[in-house]
Amino acid sequence: MKALLCDAFGPIESLRLAETPDPVAAAGQVVVEVKACALNFPDALMVQGLYQVKPPLPFSPGAEFAGVIASVGEGVAGWRPGDAVISFAGYGGLAQRCVVDARRLMPLPSGMSFLQGAAFLLTYGTALHALQDVAGLRPAQTVAVLGAGGGVGLAAIDVAAASGARVIAGASDAHKLELARAHGAEICIDYSRQDLRQALLDASGGAGVDVVLDPVGGALAEAALRATAWRGRYLVVGFAAGEIPRIPLNLALLKERQILGVYWGEAVQRDPARHAANVAQLLQWFASGRLHPEITETPTLEQAAEAISRMSRRQTRGKIVVRVAGDCA
Numbered sequence: 001m002k003a004l005l006c007d008a009f010g011p012i013e014s015l016r017l018a019e020t021p022d023p024v025a026a027a028g029q030v031v032v033e034v035k036a037c038a039l040n041f042p043d044a045l046m047v048q049g050l051y052q053v054k055p056p057l058p059f060s061p062g063a064e065f066a067g068v069i070a071s072v073g074e075g076v077a078g079w080r081p082g083d084a085v086i087s088f089a090g091y092g093g094l095a096q097r098c099v100v101d102a103r104r105l106m107p108l109p110s111g112m113s114f115l116q117g118a119a120f121l122l123t124y125g126t127a128l129h130a131l132q133d134v135a136g137l138r139p140a141q142t143v144a145v146l147g148a149g150g151g152v153g154l155a156a157i158d159v160a161a162a163s164g165a166r167v168i169a170g171a172s173d174a175h176k177l178e179l180a181r182a183h184g185a186e187i188c189i190d191y192s193r194q195d196l197r198q199a200l201l202d203a204s205g206g207a208g209v210d211v212v213l214d215p216v217g218g219a220l221a222e223a224a225l226r227a228t229a230w231r232g233r234y235l236v237v238g239f240a241a242g243e244i245p246r247i248p249l250n251l252a253l254l255k256e257r258q259i260l261g262v263y264w265g266e267a268v269q270r271d272p273a274r275h276a277a278n279v280a281q282l283l284q285w286f287a288s289g290r291l292h293p294e295i296t297e298t299p300t301l302e303q304a305a306e307a308i309s310r311m312s313r314r315q316t317r318g319k320i321v322v323r324v325a326g327d328c329a
Helices: 041-047 114-118 121-134 151-162 174-182 196-203 220-226 250-254 264-270 272-287 301-312
Strands: 002-005 016-019 029-038 064-072 084-088 097-101 105-107 142-145 166-171 187-190 209-214 228-236 258-261 295-297 319-323
Touching (some): 016 301, 114 319, 121 151, 121 209, 121 228, 121 272, 151 209, 209 220, 220 228
Parallel strands (some): 142 209, 209 228, 228 258
Antiparallel strands (some): 029 064, 029 319
């Protein structure tokens, strides 16, 4: 089979497409014939050795994918070859076949394409977990989403709007903000041109926002935290800017603000029942047309490394989904 391989942690450009042996399912595992694999920012960090998870080398990046079960290992119940599935495996999806723990599968919902399935679970799961489980978002509260033109940002706008919140989107250019507005953002802030703190205060009538969801970090973090309301919640989702900010803790004290970490992958393992309930909610919203996975590019497996590189430089919008197989629509 063909696979995009990382032989050593280092530059994204060192990824190579290679022929490798087909994987074999051990007990409790299945082998999935991958149809489509979404790209996410942790993929870029992982191949550089900058992510909290470091797979054994060599490995294929690609945390989430959709496909068809090819074979089933010993002791696996409820799944059989030919079943269409979505998986969050953590890595391994940028290959024609991937072995995965059967507990990390869910059925591909009726009416959802393989491309949509690959683009769905991580970003929407992260957004709902962050806003509902971690921040306790309530209807009519105000949510500011940074990095609003990216995959997690757009999913967060969808989820916040579906939850009845008022959404303010922040992004670094007008094209990204166009996507944010199309997904339901009421107010859009170009923080490459505007002062983020003042713009958020103006958008909230001076009161400050209730929740900030921040997958960007860097210089934006402190400005966004300063624009939160009394007992506002600042959600630490990631550091796409490449810099982990240093926050003066007196900012938390002054307005009883909360700085809250979001680690969806670990939360899924620690509380599978909560995850199952969240997935059910997301699928209900998808079926009713309230969630809209924004797939902006569909490169081939041969083009995946270049797409990961552009994503790491924040030169992409929405979700990039790699067409691993030709019949992935």
